[in-house]
Amino acid sequence: MPPAPPTAVPTAPAEPLAERRLGWGLLGLTLAAGAAFRLYRALHDDGIYWPDEVYQSLEPAHRLVYGYGLVAWEFIEGARNWALPALVAGLLGLGRLLGLTDPSGYLALVKGFFALVGTATAWATWRLARASGASTLAASAGAALFALGSVPLYFAPRAMSENASVLPVVLGLALALAPGASRRSLVAGASLLGLAVLLRLQNGVFCVGLLGVLLARRRWRDAGVTLAVLSGWALAFGLLDKLTWGRWFHSAIVYLDFNLVQGKAATFGTEAFDYYPRILRRAMPGLSLLVAALALVGLLRARGLSALTAAFVLLHAYQPHKELRFLVPAMPLLAALAAVGLDSVLHVLRGFPARATATVAVVAAAALSGAGSGALTFGELGQYERVRPHDSAWDDQGPVNRLLEAAGRQDDVCGLKVETVHQAWTGGYSYFHRNAPLYPHNGPPRGSGRYSHVITLPGHEGAGVIVARDGPLALVKLPVARCVPDPDYSWRLP
Numbered sequence: 063m064p065p066a067p068p069t070a071v072p073t074a075p076a077e078p079l080a081e082r083r084l085g086w087g088l089l090g091l092t093l094a095a096g097a098a099f100r101l102y103r104a105l106h107d108d109g110i111y112w113p114d115e116v117y118q119s120l121e122p123a124h125r126l127v128y129g130y131g132l133v134a135w136e137f138i139e140g141a142r143n144w145a146l147p148a149l150v151a152g153l154l155g156l157g158r159l160l161g162l163t164d165p166s167g168y169l170a171l172v173k174g175f176f177a178l179v180g181t182a183t184a185w186a187t188w189r190l191a192r193a194s195g196a197s198t199l200a201a202s203a204g205a206a207l208f209a210l211g212s213v214p215l216y217f218a219p220r221a222m223s224e225n226a227s228v229l230p231v232v233l234g235l236a237l238a239l240a241p242g243a244s245r246r247s248l249v250a251g252a253s254l255l256g257l258a259v260l261l262r263l264q265n266g267v268f269c270v271g272l273l274g275v276l277l278a279r280r281r282w283r284d285a286g287v288t289l290a291v292l293s294g295w296a297l298a299f300g301l302l303d304k305l306t307w308g309r310w311f312h313s314a315i316v317y318l319d320f321n322l323v324q325g326k327a328a329t330f331g332t333e334a335f336d337y338y339p340r341i342l343r344r345a346m347p348g349l350s351l352l353v354a355a356l357a358l359v360g361l362l363r364a365r366g367l368s369a370l371t372a373a374f375v376l377l378h379a380y381q382p383h384k385e386l387r388f389l390v391p392a393m394p395l396l397a398a399l400a401a402v403g404l405d406s407v408l409h410v411l412r413g414f415p416a417r418a419t420a421t422v423a424v425v426a427a428a429a430l431s432g433a434g435s436g437a438l439t440f441g442e443l444g445q446y447e448r449v450r451p452h453d454s455a456w457d458d459q460g461p462v463n464r465l466l467e468a469a470g471r472q473d474d475v476c477g478l479k480v481e482t483v484h485q486a487w488t489g490g491y492s493y494f495h496r497n498a499p500l501y502p503h504n505g506p507p508r509g510s511g512r513y514s515h516v517i518t519l520p521g522h523e524g525a526g527v528i529v530a531r532d533g534p535l536a537l538v539k540l541p542v543a544r545c546v547p548d549p550d551y552s553w554r555l556p
Contacts, residue, residue, distance in 0.1 A: 077197050077198055077199070078414065080414050081197065081198065081199045081414060081417065081418070082198045082199070084199060084202075084418055084421070085197070085198035085199035085200075085201065085202040085421075086198065086202070088199075088202040088203065088206065088421065088422070088425055089185075089188055089198075089201075089202040089205055092184065092202065092205055092206040092209045092210060092425060092428070092429075093181055093184055093185060093205070093209060095209065095210060095429070095432070096180070096181050096184050096208075096209030096210055096215070096432075097177070097178065097181040099210070099215050099432055099435070100177035100178070100180050100181060100215060100218045100219055101174060101177050101178075101219075103177070103215065103216075103218070103219050103456075104170065104173035104174050104176070104177040104218075104219035105170055105173070105174070106457075107219065107456055107457050107460065108169075108457060108459075108460035108463040108464055108489070108493075109455075109456060109457040109458040109459055109460040109463070110458060110459050110463075110487055110488075110489070111216075111217070111220060111387070111443075111445065111455065111458070112385065112387070112445070113134075113486040113487060114222060114223075115220040115221050115222045116221075116488075116489055116490055116492060117132065117134040117136075117486065117490065117555055118134065118136065118142060118146065118147075118222070118223065119146050119147055119150045119221040119222065119223070119226075120150060120169075120172065120221050120489070120490075120492040121133075121134070121490045121491065121492050121555075122134075122137050122144075122147035122150075122151075123147045123148075123149075123150035123151035123153075123154050123492075124154065124490075124491055124492045124495075125491075126147060126148070126151040126154075127151050127154040127155050127158065128154075128491075128495070128497075129497070130491055130497045130553070131490060131491040131492070131553070132485070132490045132491060132500070132553055132554070132555045133553050133554050133555060134555045135554075135555070138554065139316055140303075140306075140307040140309075140312045140313055140316050141313060141316040141317045141320055142313055142317070143260065143299065143302055143303055143306070143307075143313040143314075144302060144306045145260040145261050145302065146221075146223050146226055146261055146262075149226060149261070150172060150221055153168075153171055153172050153175055154168050154171075154172070156171070157171045157172075164467075164471075164495070165466075165467045165470065165489075165492065165493050165494075165495050166467060169492065169493070172221055173219040173220075173221070174219075176218060176219050176220065176221055176225050176226070177218050177219045179218075179225060179226070179228075179229050180214065180215075180217075180218035180219075180225065180228075181209065182229050183208065183228050183229045183232055183394055184205045184206075184208045184209035184394070185205065186229055186232040186233040186236055186394065187204055187205045187207075187208045187209075187232055187394040187397050187398050187401075188201045188202060188204065188205040188401075189201075189232075189233065189236040190232055190233075190235055190236040190239075190367070190394065190395070190398040191204040191205070191397075191398040191401035191402060192236075193235075193236045193237075193239055193240035193241070194239065194360075194363070194364040194367050194398055194399070194401075194402050195363055195364060195402055195405065196360075196398070196401040196402045196404070196405040197405050197408065199405075199408065199417065199418075199421050200401045200402070200404040200405035200408055200421065201398075201401045201405075202421070202425075203400075203401055203404055203421045203424040203425050203428075204397045204398050204400055204401025204402075204404070205397070205401075206424065206425040206428040206429070207349070207353055207396075207397035207400055207401075207424070207428050208393060208394045208397040209428070210425075210428035210429050210431060210432035211346060211349055211393070211397075211428055211431050211432060212345060212346055212349075212431045212432055212434060212435035212438060213342070213345050213346055213386065213393065213443070214390070214393055214394075215432050215435045216435055216438055216443065216455065216456075217387055217390055220387075222387060222390075223261050223262040224262060224387050224388065224390035224391055225390060226261045226262070227257075227258040227259075227261035227262040227265050227391060228258075228390055228391045228393075228394065230254035230255065230257045230258040230261070231254070231255065231258045231265055231268055231391050231394075231395075232391075232394045232395065232398075233251075233254055234250075234251040234252065234253070234254030234255040234257075234258065234268075235251065235255070235268065235272070235367070235370070235395070236251070237250050237251030237254070238251030238252060238255070238272055238288070239251075239272070239275065239366055239367060243284075245284075245287065248284055248287055248288060248291075249287065249291055251272075252269075252272070252287075252288045252291035252292055252295075253291055253295065255268050255269050255272060255292070255295075256269070256291065256292055256294070256295025256296070256298070256299075257295065258391075259295065259296075259299065260295070260298065260299055260302070262391070263313075263314055263317060263318075264374075264378075264388070264391075265391060267370075267373055267374045267377060268370055268374065268391075269292050271369065271370040271373050271374075272288060272370070273285055273288055273289060273292075274369070275366035275369065275370065276288060278366070279366070299311065299314070321381075321383075325382070327381070327382070327383040328382045328383050330383050331383060332382040332383055332384075333382070333383075333384040333444075335379050335380070336379075337379070337384045337444065338375065338378070338379055338384065338386070338389055339354075340444075341386050341442075341443065341444035342386075342389075344441070344442050344444070345386070345438065345442045345443055345444075346431050348427060348430075348431070349427055349428060349430075349431040352400070352424065352427055353396055353397065353400045354396075355403070356399070356400035356401075356403035356404050356407070356424075357396055357399035357400045357402075357403055358403065359402075359403030359404075359406050359407065360399045360400065360401070360402030360403030360404075360405070360406060361399065361403075363402050363403075363405075363406065364398075364399055364402045367395060367398065367399060367402075368399060370395065371392055371395040371396060371399060374391065374392050374395075375389065375392050378392075384444075385444070385445065386443055386444050386445070400424075404420070404421065404424060407420060408420060408421070436456065437454075438454070438455045438456065439451060439452055439453060439454060439455055440452075440453050440454075440455050440458070442455070443455050459483060459487050459488060459489075460532075460533070461532040461533035461534065461535045462480060462482060462483055462488055462489075462517055462532075462535055463488060463489040463493045464493075464532045465517045465530060465532050465535055465536075465537045466478075466480075466488060466489055466490075466493035466494040466517070467493050467494070467495070468529075468530040468532075468537050469494060469496070469515050469517070469530075469537055470493070470494045470495040470496040472515065472529065472539075474514060474539070475496060475498060475514055475515050476498055476513070476514045476542075476544060476545035477498050477499040477500075477501070477512050477513025477514055477515070477545045477548075478494060478496075478498065478499070478500050478501065478513055478514075478515045478516070478517070479500075479501040479502075479503075479505050479506075479508075479512075479513050479515075479516045479517070480500070480501070480502065480503060480516075480517045481503050481516055481517060481518045481519075481522070482503065482517060482518060482519060482535060483503065484502065484503060484556075485500075485502035485503070485555060485556055486555060486556070490555075498513075498545075499512060499513060499545075499548055499551045501513055502556050504556075506548075508524065508540060510546065511542055511545060511546040512545060512546055512548050513540070513542070513545060514539065514540055514542045514544075514545055515529075515537060515538060515539055515540065516537075516538050516540060517535055517536070517537055517538075518535070518536060518538055519534065519535065519536065520534075520535075520536045522538075523536065523538040524538075524540075525540070525541050526538035526539055526540045526541065527539045
């Protein structure tokens with residue numbers, strides 16, 4: 063008697079050619095549009111959302127490459143590792159080799175890099191959606207949700223750890239969670255997640271979560287391989303701290319002590335548990351509800367991804383101090399889950415026209431959100447919502463940063479004071495780019511002779527002469543022959 067034929071492995075039905083072509087076309091269009099939006103903002107926005115985008119990345123990188131810059135407390139006490147500043151320093155060093163030694167050049171290079179990382183993350187979202195079971199057509203709509211959504215567009219060009227780490231998070235999960243992932247894909251995915259932790263410690267949630275998913279799927283050997291790879295990256299994290307701060311895992315210990323043990327992060331403000339859904343509904347009222355609804359539909363089909371996303375969001379929701387940027391690594395995961403949910407919806411619809419219409423409608427909703435991103439206010443982003451909620455979130459403090467650039471180009475500048483804003487909300491030496499004292503608003507008085515220029519309001523120039531204007535501010539040359547040396551000048555950010 064002949065042996066019984068092997069049991070066939072069930073496979074997903076082949077996608078119709080027309081749907082695949084439409085999916086690829088939509089993916090190409092949304093990636094191009096997302097890149098254009100991001101690059102435009104990178105080149106036309108000199109504002110600051112939060113000081114971390116300067117003093118956790120640009121400023122320490124500037125100090126590494128050019129030898130001077132303000133130092134935030136995190137880089138005095140060692141509450142951050144040097145992975146992100148080293149990445150940005152690499153970009154500044156590349157710019158220096160290319161002759162981009164003016165802030166307008168090297169800042170455009172850094173912001174453009176982060177903008178393109180955001181675009182690549184949209185592509186990785188497509189990969190993650192496909193790995194989670196979505197069709198080409200539905201996955202392309204999921205990519206559009208991240209590529210064109212107003213909140214991802216707003217954060218994209220900013221040199222923040224969330225933006226630097228989001229691409230390795232999404233691509234790592236896409237490789238590691240794919241059904242039947244090869245050993246090589248698993249090692250690459252786990253390595254990308256390890257890199258993401260180097261760039262932002264909180265991404266360790268995804269590492270622990272991936273191990274949990276693999277164990278829940280009874281993939282014992284894969285879990286062992288993943289644990290070995292992640293252990294190697296943990297060793298790299300500790301070694302980096304040992305080489306830079308003198309103690310293994312120094313930055314992680316100081317950071318966790320500051321935030322979890324001492325609870326000092328609460329001094330920056332606290333929010334209720336429902337902060338993130340409330341602000342997302344405010345920032346993207348229609349799109350956030352659409353993503354939430356589709357993600358719920360796809361929840362059971364992508365249980366591993368759903369559990370990882372929920373763990374990350376809930377852990378951040380339980381922390382008293384909240385900022386919308388903290389959720390950036392979870393946004394493409396939610397978009398991929400929405401793509402899985404949309405795929406379930408498409409299975410119910412009959413005929414190519416109905417499925418194409420539903421998909422294009424999701425992409426159009428994302429595009430509509432992106433088109434309105436220029437009107438975002440701080441209140442809609444959950445930042446400064448109690449003090450200036452109606453102020454535009456774009457180019458905030460842009461005038462002072464452009465005047466910092468202008469001051470750095472003055473041949474006779476021997477010191478500068480910014481009188482209009484706290485120094486933490488300026489671009490520091492990354493914009494000033496002159497090895498001369500940069501004083502805060504409460505620094506020495508004008509008569510001290512410590513500086514030759516001030517950034518102030520028109521009408522407050524006194525005996526000085528306005529040499530440049532930007533918006534409501536002016537750069538003023540004081541009647542100082544030369545600056546008096548300041549032996550007590552501090553490079554510490556006040």
